[in-house]
Amino acid sequence: MMGGRKGGRLSILAAALIVARRDFVAVLWSRSFVAFLAGPLFMLVVVSLASGLGRKVEQNAAQPVLGVAMSAPDAAALVSARNRLNEALDDSLPVLAVLDPPAATADPARVLSDNRALANAIVTGSPAKPVLTGPPELVDDWRGPLALMAAEAAGEAPRQFPHVAVHRTGVVGAPDDRIGRMRTAQAGQTVMFLLTMLLAGMVLSNLVEEKANKIIEVLAAAIPMDAVFLGKLFAMLAVSFVGICVWGTTIGSILLAGGRSLSELTAPAVGWPAFLTLGVVYFAMAYLLLGSVFLTIGSMASTVREVQTLSMPVTMLQLVVFFFASYAMASPHAPIEQAASLVPFSSPYAMLARAAQEPGLGQHLVALGYQAAWVALFVRVGSRLFRCKVMKSGPAPVRGKAKTRTA
């Protein structure tokens, strides 16, 4: 017989799992789930491309152009040296533009003031004795790199740059420790907020399918509405974990390939393993808390259009919660931070920030129990409201007209 049966009937948890299983499989096999998974990746690609382009444009705009007014062989040697070095120096050398006569032979200061060469400074002389003419801040900044390029051109630079091994400790001096952990907390909160925002919206339209397919009454007759609500939340949580696994793996791979790692952030006070575990659990709580409210709101809607109308205020609510928790994080143990950890919706965010800033796991166990109690309460109230407001038979009586019977 099926596990979880109590006296011949299903327990609420067993019933919830049946609903969750159906929903999970249905969502996973739907075409929209592929689009849902790909959505953030597309966004990531677009953002990466845009930021890459932007950086390139910014870099190009920021890199000064040095006009080279030397003999043709010297200029060619200098440009060639620059290109060889630039790759090793992470594209940080100034751009060299070989000036054509008459600019090449004219007074460099005059060429600059006439802006004939479209250069920020002029290099004259030879690779052995280069002369840099330009504004003071620029010549000070680029004297060293120019010397390097000139030495390379003159054949005096080392032929090979030794590889410098990097050892990042992640430990910073005492004054920076608090700031570093705050940054870690902020990163954790932001990731959690983005995930919750991406996923919680799905819950809004969750019961519309049942209502549209008219299967809601079959569910309501067979199992308590609490189980239906809980099952739907579990299913969407499981779906969200699939999404997180896919996105996490993809983004993690990209970051690792780019030589980035968590060690760039200051280690949280509870340590990385505990912090990541708490992150997952607090995400689940944040999701269940918001999800139970969204499910209730969404269950009152009867069409997708109504759900879309509801989406905006719901997103605003999420933003308010996030900003509240972020703001509170800066003042540990201040009344506002304590309020943020007590308000059910902001509690997971505030407690995650605490995990980054304070050692000790005891308070997190208490917080998780507290948040779970709120989830249970929201599910109970939501299912009650649903039964009272939605599970009526027939149309509602028309206001202002004689009251008609509905069943």
Place this chain on the structure above:
Amino acid sequence: MLMDLGEWNSSGNGALESAELAGGERPLAIEARGLVKRFDGFTAVDGVDLSVPEGVIYGVLGPNGAGKTTTLRMLLGIIDPDDGVRRVLGAERPHDVSHLIGYLPEERGLYPAMKAVEAIAFVGALRGLPLPEGRRRGRQLLEEHGLGHAADRQIRQLSKGMAQQVQILSCLVHEPRLVIFDEPFSGLDAINQGRLEKMMRSLVERGTTVIFSTHVIAHAERLCDRIAIIAGGKVPFAGPVDLARDRIPAQVRLETRHADGPWRSALPADARTERKGNGSAYFFFALPDGGIEPLLRALIEGEAGILSLSIERAGLHDAFVAIAGEAAARALAENGEEESR
């Protein structure tokens, strides 16, 4: 205020139901006392009493908007009554025995992307049947009802009638002791209506209790052992169909060769007369309390010239009119016409 069922039983204020209970020895599948449901300030169900013995077909008869669906929903635990008590298969909370109940709602619906056999197994799982067993039984049920070819087709690929049959089978997969159908015949063609009637009878033969709501008197008359008539959120009658019919006396139709004579005094004073051109006449009247024999004797002795005499027991429709009133009967007829259109 909710009252205790035991308290109600001992108070004995269910005169209507007590007549019903007196006739039957069977335990009750459903007991409901004084069920009340209000929506937004108006009363949809107003003090409904029901006693449904086990192993019968029980019809809940009434026009649309009478309170049938709301009553059934309260019995199933989909919604809670504002007042009154219910006991379903011995449980005061219907969800405690949901594994023993099958339900077909008025508004049919299954997940369109699910395969037929999966849909049946899913509903079975909601009622406590393990999924693999549900799939096995679902396939078997589909085969038995000529839908084996549709087992692995998605619900959205089935015709409306087939999908409806799949849903009916999904109510039965866990072999419930009590099946509640809300307007099960609506949307079915005549052939499938006949099949459903047959299925209901076979369920009762196996000891299952079947309750169904309908606004079509013919279905209730053909199928039911007992009925409850609902009108305006109240139940003016609940009991055996025969008892409903007996609410109005049998009708006598007499045809005589002569329209007048001393024998006329033997006829009831309120007898309706239709004279024919050849001097003969029809008389219509309710069967006298003393029976037909004294009247027959008087007619023969008075040489009335009896051409024909028939005694017709009242139909359920007449009983419905007598019990629920003309307005409810008219509404019932209109619902039937709307559906047939």
